Amino acid sequence: MKNMKDRVTIYEVAVASGVSLATVSRVINNNSNVTAKTKKRVEETIARLGYKPSRLAQALATNKTTNIGIVIPSANYVYIANMLNGMTDEAKTLGYQLTLFVTNKSKEDALQVVEKVITSHVDGAIIFDDELDQSDIAKLSSYKIPLVVVNNEVQGEKLASIHFDYEEKVREVTADYMKKGGKKMYFLHLHHSGRLLERIERAFIESHIQAGKNYGVFSVEDSYRQTYADFLEIFKSTRSGYFLAYRDSLAAAVINAALDSGLRVPEDVEVLSLIGTKYASIIRPQLTSLHIDLKDVGSTAVTMLSKFLNDEDVEQDKSFDSTFVKRDSTI
Amino acid sequence: MKNMKDRVTIYEVAVASGVSLATVSRVINNNSNVTAKTKKRVEETIARLGYKPSRLAQALATNKTTNIGIVIPSANYVYIANMLNGMTDEAKTLGYQLTLFVTNKSKEDALQVVEKVITSHVDGAIIFDDELDQSDIAKLSSYKIPLVVVNNEVQGEKLASIHFDYEEKVREVTADYMKKGGKKMYFLHLHHSGRLLERIERAFIESHIQAGKNYGVFSVEDSYRQTYADFLEIFKSTRSGYFLAYRDSLAAAVINAALDSGLRVPEDVEVLSLIGTKYASIIRPQLTSLHIDLKDVGSTAVTMLSKFLNDEDVEQDKSFDSTFVKRDSTI
DNA sequence: TTGTACGCGTTATCAC
DNA sequence: GTGATAACGCGTACAA
Numbered sequence: 001m002k003n004m005k006d007r008v009t010i011y012e013v014a015v016a017s018g019v020s021l022a023t024v025s026r027v028i029n030n031n032s033n034v035t036a037k038t039k040k041r042v043e044e045t046i047a048r049l050g051y052k053p054s055r056l057a058q059a060l061a062t063n064k065t066t067n068i069g070i071v072i073p074s075a076n077y078v079y080i081a082n083m084l085n086g087m088t089d090e091a092k093t094l095g096y097q098l099t100l101f102v103t104n105k106s107k108e109d110a111l112q113v114v115e116k117v118i119t120s121h122v123d124g125a126i127i128f129d130d131e132l133d134q135s136d137i138a139k140l141s142s143y144k145i146p147l148v149v150v151n152n153e154v155q156g157e158k159l160a161s162i163h164f165d166y167e168e169k170v171r172e173v174t175a176d177y178m179k180k181g182g183k184k185m186y187f188l189h190l191h192h193s194g195r196l197l198e199r200i201e202r203a204f205i206e207s208h209i210q211a212g213k214n215y216g217v218f219s220v221e222d223s224y225r226q227t228y229a230d231f232l233e234i235f236k237s238t239r240s241g242y243f244l245a246y247r248d249s250l251a252a253a254v255i256n257a258a259l260d261s262g263l264r265v266p267e268d269v270e271v272l273s274l275i276g277t278k279y280a281s282i283i284r285p286q287l288t289s290l291h292i293d294l295k296d297v298g299s300t301a302v303t304m305l306s307k308f309l310n311d312e313d314v315e316q317d318k319s320f321d322s323t324f325v326k327r328d329s330t331i
Numbered sequence: 332m333k334n335m336k337d338r339v340t341i342y343e344v345a346v347a348s349g350v351s352l353a354t355v356s357r358v359i360n361n362n363s364n365v366t367a368k369t370k371k372r373v374e375e376t377i378a379r380l381g382y383k384p385s386r387l388a389q390a391l392a393t394n395k396t397t398n399i400g401i402v403i404p405s406a407n408y409v410y411i412a413n414m415l416n417g418m419t420d421e422a423k424t425l426g427y428q429l430t431l432f433v434t435n436k437s438k439e440d441a442l443q444v445v446e447k448v449i450t451s452h453v454d455g456a457i458i459f460d461d462e463l464d465q466s467d468i469a470k471l472s473s474y475k476i477p478l479v480v481v482n483n484e485v486q487g488e489k490l491a492s493i494h495f496d497y498e499e500k501v502r503e504v505t506a507d508y509m510k511k512g513g514k515k516m517y518f519l520h521l522h523h524s525g526r527l528l529e530r531i532e533r534a535f536i537e538s539h540i541q542a543g544k545n546y547g548v549f550s551v552e553d554s555y556r557q558t559y560a561d562f563l564e565i566f567k568s569t570r571s572g573y574f575l576a577y578r579d580s581l582a583a584a585v586i587n588a589a590l591d592s593g594l595r596v597p598e599d600v601e602v603l604s605l606i607g608t609k610y611a612s613i614i615r616p617q618l619t620s621l622h623i624d625l626k627d628v629g630s631t632a633v634t635m636l637s638k639f640l641n642d643e644d645v646e647q648d649k650s651f652d653s654t655f656v657k658r659d660s661t662i
Numbered sequence: 663t664t665g666t667a668c669g670c671g672t673t674a675t676c677a678c
Numbered sequence: 679g680t681g682a683t684a685a686c687g688c689g690t691a692c693a694a
Contacts, residue, residue: 007474009671020681025673033679052474056391056452057671060686065387067430076416076626078409085407088433092440097451098431099398102419109423120428121387143338143383224613252613259615282555282583284590284615295407340687351665356689364663388687391670 008051017045028053059121068305069117069125071101071132073194078248078277079294083128086298094306096123103131105192110136118143124305126150130194146308148301151196155316160304162297163319166196166274167203169290170244173272173324174207177242181331183270185242186216188250193222197246200274204244216241224249231257239263242270242330248279251287255329271329285328292322339382348376359384390452399636400448400456402432402463404525409579409608410625414459417629425637427454434462436523441467449474455636457481461525477639479632482527486647491635493628494650497527497605498534500621501575504603504655505538508573512662514601516573517547519581524553528577531605535575547572555580562588570594573601573661579610582618586660602660616659623653 014024019038026034027042045051059065070087072080091098101117103110110131117125117140124146127137137154140147146158154161177185187204190197201217208215218234220227227250235257245251251273258269265271265285273280276289297320307314345355350369357365358373376382390396401418403411422429432448434441441462448456448471455477458468468485471478477489485492505516518535521528532548539546549565551558558581566588576582582604589600596602596616604611607620628651638645 007671011671021672022674022681022683023679026680029673035679038679050473052446052449054391054452054671055450056387056396057686058673060385060387060391060671060688061673063686074416075406075412075419078412081406081409081412084431085405088406088431089435092433092435097447100415100419100429100431102423104420104423115383116428118383119386121385142381224609249609249613256613256615278555278580279610279613282580282587282610283613284587338687342687352688353665353690354663357664360689362689366663369663385687388670389689391672392687392689394670 007054008049010051010053013042013045013049013051016049017042065097065121065123066095067097067099067120067122068302069099069101069120069122071103071113071117071125071127071129073103073105073129073131075100075102078279079275080128082277082294083298083301086295086300087126087302089295090299090302090306094302096302096306101125103129105131107131114139117145123309124148126301126305127152128301130196146305148305148308150297150301158308160308160314160316160318162301162304163317164196164292165319165321166290166292167199169322169324170200170203170274171207173290174204175211178207178211178213181242181270183240183242184214184216185244186218188227188243188245188254189217189219190222190246191219193246197274200244220250222250224253227253228257232261235261235263235269240268242272244272244274246274248273248275248277248283248287248289251289251329252279252283255283255285255287266329266331270331273329276325280325281327288327288330289325290322291325292320296320338385339380341382341384344373344376344380344382347380348373396428396452396454397426398428398430398451398453399633400430400432400451400453402434402444402448402456402458402460404434404436404460404462406431406433409610410606411459413608413625414629414632417626417631418457418633420626421630421633421637425633427633427637432456434460436462438462445470448476454640455479457632457636458483459632461527477636479636479639481628481632489639491639491645491647491649493632493635494648495527495623496650496652497621497623498530500653500655501531501534501605502538504621505535506542509538509542509544512573512601514571514573515545515547516575517549519558519574519576519585520548520550521553521577522550524577528605531575549574551581553581555584558584559588563592566592566594566600571599573603575603575605577604578606579604579608579614579618579620582620582660583610583614586614586616586618597660597662601662604660607656611656612658619658619661620656621653622656623651627651 010024014021027039101113103113114136126148128150134154141156148160150162231254243254251271254271263269273287273289276291280287280289304314341355345352358370432444434444445467457479459481465485472487479491481493562585574585582602585602594600604618604620607622611618611620635645
């Protein structure tokens with residue numbers, strides 16, 4: 001093993017094994033047209049010198065980093081971690097590296113991120129971030145960066161998208177409940193939480209308007225603690241209802257506040273978590289939730305992007321169904 | 332906005348603004364010695380042409396990618412997501428990009444990861460992965476890659492480490508409980524879950540041996556569902572105990588199994604979660620847990636690495652205290 | 663202040 | 679099969 005020498009270059013390998021750069025390069029890339037004998041010789045000196053090709057130089061020469069950018073609002077959500085997990089798995093088998101670009105849910109950061117993605121020379125990018133809009137995506141596209149966009153209504157060249165069918169499902173669930181269930185339905189509105197939630201909320205509201213039913217909306221913070229505290233207040237006056245919450249932890253806040261206010265779940269208070277994770281079945285009573293396999297979404301996104309990069313055919317639009325999982329937080 | 336042209340290079344900018352490559356380069360890097368007038372001219376053509384410097388070429392020329400590698404076992408754990416969150420925040424303010432390297436808890440993958448980190452030309456790496464051992468780290472070090480290693484007993488040049496004091500805390504908690512509490516203590520053993528858990532388990536066992544007390548160990552799977560099922564069985568015969576579980580979801584499995592077996596928590600069954608996250612206070616009864624601010628750990632790791640990269644002084648070893656948070660799953 | 667020329671570590675297109 | 683040599687896009691002494 002080498003001890004703190006400078007990086008060994010292809011040139012040194014060439015000299016040490018008495019061949020030219022070109023030959024070494026051929027050996028590295030398993031390029032044909034090289035005698036088994038010289039190949040072996042080169043490989044030996046490569047091992048002896050501890051040579052590792054520089055992906056940087058390779059990338060510059062070939063115009064291909066094997067690097068794809070992942071644009072997300074934050075790494076801190078469970079459902080994003082799930083997606084990330086699918087991405088890393090698939091990227092590994094396909095031989096890509098993942099570079100993270102986080103917008104922190106700020107438009108300002110999003111603009112910076114667009115710049116960074118461009119300068120970073122990624123081969124392509126997967127965008128799962130509501131902060132980026134049509135113009136940002138167009139900009140990325142204009143720099144010829146193949147894109148897979150999750151949960152966003154955009155189109156362009158070298159651009160595929162992945163959609164969730166949450167809206168439909170929410171319409172169904174809402175309509176069904178209005179027919180059978182008895183309680184007034186409430187939506188937990190999060191101030192700045194992206195298009196998906198906005199669309200779901202709209203679907204919820206429209207369903208009620210169409211049915212001529214009354215509904216309620218509560219504005220909440222994206223924090224378990226705060227939402228729990230808020231609902232302790234709310235449950236002083238509102239003693240029943242069917243609540244739609246964006247994430248498991250917010251749904252749990254409602255449930256816990258209800259229980260701590262002497263209400264029964266689901267008899268008095270029913271709760272539906274819109275983006276269910278494994279915690280839905282850990283929390284008691286277990287959360288009824290909509291569920292999408294985000295690990296699958298992640299790996300699919302990488303697969304699609306990879307096809308783009310290899311000029312294979314890609315379905316331009318893939319849709320993921322959410323399933324309604326009935327557990328114990330609803331009747 | 333450009334439409335699908337090829338990448339604009341510094342050369343085209345130079346020609347278009349009637350200066351030399353060097354001058355453009357100076358403008359990009361805010362290098363002094365360039366007239367305000369020409370600077371403005373160059374900046375205008377940069378904007379007009381939509382030129383973005385190639386980080387690749389810059390990196391090759393300067394021998395600095397502004398890229399740091401993050402080695403983790405998986406992106407799918409909440410506590411790792413928390414750490415990642417701290418890292419992305421700090422990296423953003425410091426101007427670094429994060430590249431993910433995931434070992435999937437496999438030694439085989441770990442070896443591949445070492446290779447990839449080396450060829451990827453990262454400026455440095457943060458290693459939070461028990462799969463990498465002393466020799467892997469040494470290899471990385473021999474390629475002059477500055478390292479911040481979390482939760483691992485290694486040393487070397489350009490290598491700083493971050494430690495957790497979990498062992499100490501577990502010794503304390505265990506000893507305290509044996510004095511005051513009455514139940515037999517059990518440790519949930521996870522087959523292949525890294526050094527941290529091993530050390531904690533050892534601390535747990537040694538405490539008991541020193542005190543001449545009896546203890547138990549249950550082997551479990553790293554899955555809520557399986558562990559829940561297992562404990563339904565266990566609670567048929569074992570009707571009380573104090574259980575130490577690695578993560579919140581496993582602790583929740585024990586709690587839920589206990590409750591579903593007609594046992595009371597914490598009167599019959601007490602549970603301590605070793606790596607507490609926000610879910611510790613969401614689950615009911617709320618989990619007593621040890622807690623470390625992993626977001627802080629993540630940002631600190633990036634800060635330390637960044638100091639290395641700038642040849643500033645770094646404390647070689649930083650320790651994070653875990654705090655014992657008493658909630659409702661213990662007496 | 664600005665320009666020239668070389669180097670960074672590879673790949674790729676030629677010849678031989 | 680193998681070897682020069684020109685790219686790839688940029689930084690930077692050194693010269694002017």
